[in-house]
Amino acid sequence: SDVPANPATPPCAELHLHIEGTLEPDLVFALAERNGIELPDRDIAGLRSRYAFTDLQSFLDLYYENMAVLRTPADFAEMTRAYLTRARAAGVRHAEIMFDPQAHLARGVPLATSVEGIASVLRASEAEFGISTGLIAAFLRDRPATEALEVLEDLLAMDAPIIGIGLDSAEVGNPPSGFTAVYDRARRAGLHLVAHAGEEGPPSYIADALDDLGVERIDHGIRCLDDPALVARLAAEQIPLTVCPLSNVRLRAVPSLVEHPLRRLLEAGVVVTINSDDPAYFGGYVDDNLHAVREVHKLTDDELAALAANSFRASFLDGDRRDALL
Numbered sequence: 036s037d038v039p040a041n042p043a044t045p046p047c048a049e050l051h052l053h054i055e056g057t058l059e060p061d062l063v064f065a066l067a068e069r070n071g072i073e074l075p076d077r078d079i080a081g082l083r084s085r086y087a088f089t090d091l092q093s094f095l096d097l098y099y100e101n102m103a104v105l106r107t108p109a110d111f112a113e114m115t116r117a118y119l120t121r122a123r124a125a126g127v128r129h130a131e132i133m134f135d136p137q138a139h140l141a142r143g144v145p146l147a148t149s150v151e152g153i154a155s156v157l158r159a160s161e162a163e164f165g166i167s168t169g170l171i172a173a174f175l176r177d178r179p180a181t182e183a184l185e186v187l188e189d190l191l192a193m194d195a196p197i198i199g200i201g202l203d204s205a206e207v208g209n210p211p212s213g214f215t216a217v218y219d220r221a222r223r224a225g226l227h228l229v230a231h232a233g234e235e236g237p238p239s240y241i242a243d244a245l246d247d248l249g250v251e252r253i254d255h256g257i258r259c260l261d262d263p264a265l266v267a268r269l270a271a272e273q274i275p276l277t278v279c280p281l282s283n284v285r286l287r288a289v290p291s292l293v294e295h296p297l298r299r300l301l302e303a304g305v306v307v308t309i310n311s312d313d314p315a316y317f318g319g320y321v322d323d324n325l326h327a328v329r330e331v332h333k334l335t336d337d338e339l340a341a342l343a344a345n346s347f348r349a350s351f352l353d354g355d356r357r358d359a360l361l
């Protein structure tokens with residue numbers, strides 16, 4: 036009998052997803068038109084031609100440029116709705132979603148606009164899409180920590196519906212140690228703590244995110260493999276890594292998917308989860324990432340199921356919803 040080309044991947048949680056990174060080129064153009072914003076590219080093909088990235092910064096430049104079309108709560112809501120629609124088809128049942136409030140504040144978009152636009156859609160997500168969600172405010176490590184702390188205070192003062200904080204943007208030269216005050220404040224507020232580390236930066240940034248910031252999960256973390264003692268620690272302490280294979284290839288953190296260290300991490304006993312990071316930029320959503328690694332790394336159905344189980348265990352879900360999904 037015929038074997039389907041793309042057997043469905045198991046239901047999973049997506050734990051490393053930047054909502055601004057789900058802004059597809061067609062939505063960039065639609066929102067620009069609606070908001071009367073002139074774009075540098077004449078058409079979608081012109082914009083797409085600029086998606087050949089050479090490193091993290093070359094991606095960040097376009098990622099921040101495209102965000103300029105997000106002006107109103109309705110713009111943020113439409114982007115969020117489009118992600119959840121696509122994520123549902125990808126098999127996502129729970130999503131912990133990062134947003135970059137400082138990137139919007141820096142271009143004059145009030146905190147309430149990004150928070151309310153995104154949160155208005157997340158509130159209805161479980162009923163509408165069957166996807167439970169949590170919102171994570173990610174701070175930009177290439178901007179001052181004092182600014183991050185002010186934004187965190189504002190988020191707390193407005194009682195923003197966030198479950199945690201993260202740390203993203205240009206990694207090298209911006210180590211976790213600069214952000215201890217931000218993470219201390221978030222911990223006191225009862226928030227979950229994550230940070231990008233070891234994407235382009237050295238393994239010491241991963242250890243520092245654990246020791247200086249007290250994070251519960253590491254976003255990316257693939258460069259831990261440069262330090263065998265650190266790999267052993269991540270395995271022993273069962274610190275989850277939110278790995279993003281297509282992102283790693285597109286940003287040249289790894290030379291190719293074949294050379295991606297997913298299997299080495301799994302064999303070392305690290306709690307690996309598979310995620311899409313910025314799916315509109317890196318060639319696919321979480322199902323595309325799972326399909327790609329399954330094909331290239333010859334993952335068995337049991338290994339795929341283990342990755343999906345890791346995603347729920349590494350999530351910040353608790354209670355009945357966690358039990359239902361596990």
Ligand code: HPA
Binds near residue numbers: 234
């Ligand atoms: N790394 C760092 N910053 C980011 C990323 C990423 O993968 N995506 C969006 N901001």
Ligand code: ZN
Binds near residue numbers: 051203312
């Ligand atoms: Zn990321």
